[in-house]
Amino acid sequence: MTVTTSRIHVLDPRLANQIAAGEVVERPSSVTKELIENAIDAGSQRIEVDIEQGGARLIKVRDDGIGIGEEDLPLALARHATSKIGSLEDLEGVSSLGFRGEALASISSVSRLELISNAEEDPRHGWRVVAEGRGMEARVTPAPHPRGTSVGVRDLFFNTPARRKFLRTEKTEFAHVEEAFRRQALSRYDIAWVLRHNQKVIHQLPAGHSAAARERRIASLLGKNFIEHARYIEREAGGLRLSGWVGLPTHSRSQADQQYFFVNGRVVRDRLVAHAVRQAYRDVLFNGRHPVFVLYLELDPDVVDVNVHPTKHEVRFRDGRMVHDFLYSSLHHCLASAKPAESAEESN
Ligand code: ADP
Ligand code: MG
Numbered sequence: 001m002t003v004t005t006s007r008i009h010v011l012d013p014r015l016a017n018q019i020a021a022g023e024v025v026e027r028p029s030s031v032t033k034e035l036i037e038n039a040i041d042a043g044s045q046r047i048e049v050d051i052e053q054g055g056a057r058l059i060k061v062r063d064d065g066i067g068i069g070e071e072d073l074p075l076a077l078a079r080h081a082t083s084k085i086g087s088l089e090d091l092e093g094v095s096s097l098g099f100r101g102e103a104l105a106s107i108s109s110v111s112r113l114e115l116i117s118n119a120e121e122d123p124r125h126g127w128r129v130v131a132e133g134r135g136m137e138a139r140v141t142p143a144p145h146p147r148g149t150s151v152g153v154r155d156l157f158f159n160t161p162a163r164r165k166f167l168r169t170e171k172t173e174f175a176h177v178e179e180a181f182r183r184q185a186l187s188r189y190d191i192a193w194v195l196r197h198n199q200k201v202i203h204q205l206p207a208g209h210s211a212a213a214r215e216r217r218i219a220s221l222l223g224k225n226f227i228e229h230a231r232y233i234e235r236e237a238g239g240l241r242l243s244g245w246v247g248l249p250t251h252s253r254s255q256a257d258q259q260y261f262f263v264n265g266r267v268v269r270d271r272l273v274a275h276a277v278r279q280a281y282r283d284v285l286f287n288g289r290h291p292v293f294v295l296y297l298e299l300d301p302d303v304v305d306v307n308v309h310p311t312k313h314e315v316r317f318r319d320g321r322m323v324h325d326f327l328y329s330s331l332h333h334c335l336a337s338a339k340p341a342e343s344a345e346e347s348n
Contacts, residue, residue, distance in 0.1 A: 013079065014109055016079070017079055017105050017106055017108075017109035018106075018109045018110055018160060020079065020102055020105070020106045020109075021106035021107065021109055021110045023106075024102060024103060024106055025106050025107055025110060025156075027055075027156075027166075027167060027168075027173060027176060028051070028054060028055020028056060028059055028156055028167075028173050028174075028176065028177050029055065029173070029176035029177045029179065029180040030180075031055065031059050031107055031111075031153050031156060032049060032051075032055065032059055032061070032177050032180045032181065033180040033183075033184070034098070034103035034104075034107065035049075035059065035061035035103075035107075035151050035153070036049065036061055036180070036181070036184045037097035037098050037103075037184075038061075038063075038097075038098060038103065038104075038149075038151070039061055039063035039065055039149070040097055040184065040187075040188060040191070041065075041084065041096045041097050041098055042063055042065025042066045042067070042148070042149065043065050043066055044063035044064050044065035044148065044191060045064055045190070045191055045192065045207065046063070046064050046191065046192045046193075046194075046207075047061065047062070047063050047184075047191055047192075047193055047194075048061070048062045048063075048193075048194040048196075049061050049062075049177075049181055049193075049194065049195045049196070050062075050196045050199075051174060051177055051195070051196065051197045051198070052197075052198055053170050053198070054167075054169070054170035054171065054172070054173030054174040054177065054197075055156065055173050055174065055177050056155075056156060056164075056167050056170070056173060057154065057155065058152060058153070058154050059152070059153045059156070059177070060150065060151065060152040060153070061150070061151050062148070062149070062150040062151075063148045063149050063150075064146065064147060064148040065148050065149060066119060066147075066148075067117045067118045067119035067120070067126075067147055067148055067149055068115075068117040068119055068127075068149060069119040070127050070140060073115070073117065073127050073129045073138070073140050074129065074138040074140060076104055076115065076117075076129075077104050077105055077108050077113070077115070077129065077131050077138050078101075078105055079101065079102060079105035079106075080100075080101045080102065080105075081101045081105070082098065082099055082100065082101030084096040084098055084099045084101075085099045092302065092305075094301065094306060095264070095301050097265075097266060104151075107153055108131035109131075110156065110157050110158075110159065110160050110163070111153045111154060111155060111156045111157070111158065112130070112131075112132045112153070112154040112155050112158065113130065113131045113132075113151065113152070113153050113154075114128065114129075114130045114150075114151070114152045114154075115128070115129050115130075115149065115150070115151045115152075116128045116129075116143050116145045116149070116150045117145065117148070117149040117150070118144075118145040118146065118147050118148065118149075119147070120147065121147055123144060123145065123146045123147070124144050125142075125144065125145075126142065126143050126144050126145030126146075127140050127141070127142060127143060128140070128141050128142070128143035128145075129141075174197055177197075178195065178197075178202065178203075181193070181195045181203065182203075182221050182222075183260060183267040184267075185203070185205055185217065185221060186217075186218070186221060186260055186262070186267075186294055187262055187265050187266070187267060188265070189207065189208060189209050189213065189214050189217060190207055190209055191207055192205060192206050192207040193205040203220065203221065205217050205220065205221075211232070215227050218245065218294060222258055222292070222294070225251055226245070226247060226251055226258070226292050227245070228251075229247060229248045229250045229251030230245040230246060230247050230248060230251070230292070230293075231245070231246050231248060231334055231338065232244070232245055232246075233245070233246050233295075233330060233331075233334050235326075235330045237326060238322060238326065239299055239300055239303070240297065240298075240299050240322070240323065240326050241297070241298040241299070242295060242296070242297050242298075242326070242327065242330050243295070243296050243298075244293065244294045244295035244296045245293060245294045245295075246291075246293050246295070246331060246334050246335065247291045247292035247293050248335075248338045249281075249284045249285050249289075249291070249335070249338060251292055252285055252286070252289035252290060252291055252292070253289070253290050253291075253292060254288070254289070254290070255290060256290040257290075258292040258293075259277075259290070259291070259292065259293055260293065260294045260295065261273050261277075261293070261295050261297070262295065262296045262297065263297050263298075263299070263304060263306075263315050264297075264298055264299065264301060264304065265296075266306060266315075267313070268313055268314065268315050269313045269314065270314060270315055272317065272320050272323065272324050273297075273323075273324075273327060275324065276323075276324045276325075276327035276328040276331070277291070277293070277327065277331060279328050279332075280327070280328050280331035280332045280335060281331070281335065283335075284335050284338060297323070297327070299317075299323075302318075303317065303318040303319065304316070304317050304318065305317075305318075
C-alpha cells in the first residue's frame, strides 16, 4: 500500500492568476473595460484606445493620468495589489472603479503585456515593465513617456489555447470592444476619448459638459435618431438623483441593446433597475419592443454595495424598494406626457 502524504499544495502564482483571469477576462472587451477603468481612476483627461484585429492581436489604452512611479510599477502587476483601498472602511465607501487589484495581474497572466508609465512632468522620464504570461517577476527599464500610462495587451490567451478558441470573429469581438468603450464614454463627459480599430478612427469624442456637448456625444455613439426622440429628465428626491435621456416610444428597438444605466458613474445591469424601467414603459410600448435610454443615478456611496461581483456590473442597494419606486415614478411621469404608442414608428 502506498501512502501519499501530501495532496494539497499552493498553486503557483501564474496558474492562480490564470484562474482568476477566468472571472474577469472573458474576451478583448473585458480587457478594454479594465484598462479604461484604470485610466479613469488615474484622473485622466484624455483616453485613447487602439485595437487591432478585434483586440485578439492588440488592445492598447493610453492615458494622461497620474501615472505610476518606478517603485510601484512591479506591484501594479501583482495580484491583490492596489492603490485604491487599504481597509474595510475604504471598501464600503469605494468610489473608484477598481479596487480588487486583480485586473493587471490576471490580464498579464494570459497575454503579453507591456506597461509604460510616467508619474512625473518630464516626458524624458518614464518606466517600462513587461509580463509575458510567464513568471510574475517584472523587469523594469527606463522608457520615455509623457505623464500618464500606456498599457498594451498583445495576443490575448496565447498561452491558454482553450480560451483563445472561444474568441469569435474580428467583427464580433470589435463590436464588444466598441460597446465597452461606448459605456465608458457615456459615463464621463469631462474626458476626451478616441477609439481606433486597425488604425482607423471609429470614435473621436471631445470633452465637454454642456448639454449640447453631451447630446453631441450621445448622438455620435447612439445615433442622432435617439436624441431626436428622447426627453431629458432630471429629478431629485430622498438622496437620490436621476438624470439623463429617456427614449420616447417613437424610438424603440427590437432588442434591449441600447439601454445604459449608470449608478454613481458605473454602468450596471441590475434586476431591480430593469424591473422599474420595464414597468414604467409598460403602458407606452408594444410588447416585444425595447426602449432606449441613457440614465444616471447618483446616491450616497454608503447606501450602495458595488463589491458584489468581480466584473462589478451588479450592485446592491441598501434600500432597493425606495430606489425602485423613485425610478418608476420618475420615468412614468416623464413618459405619461409623451406620445402614446399608437404613433410609434419602427426604428429598428
Ligand atoms: P485595481 O484597479 O483594482 O486597483 P489593477 O490590477 O487594475 O487593480 O491595477 C493595479 C494598480 O495599478 C492600481 O491600483 C493603480 O495603482 C495602478 N494602475 C493601473 N493602471 C493605471 C493607470 N492607467 N494609471 C495609473 N495607475 C494605474
Ligand atoms: Mg483596475
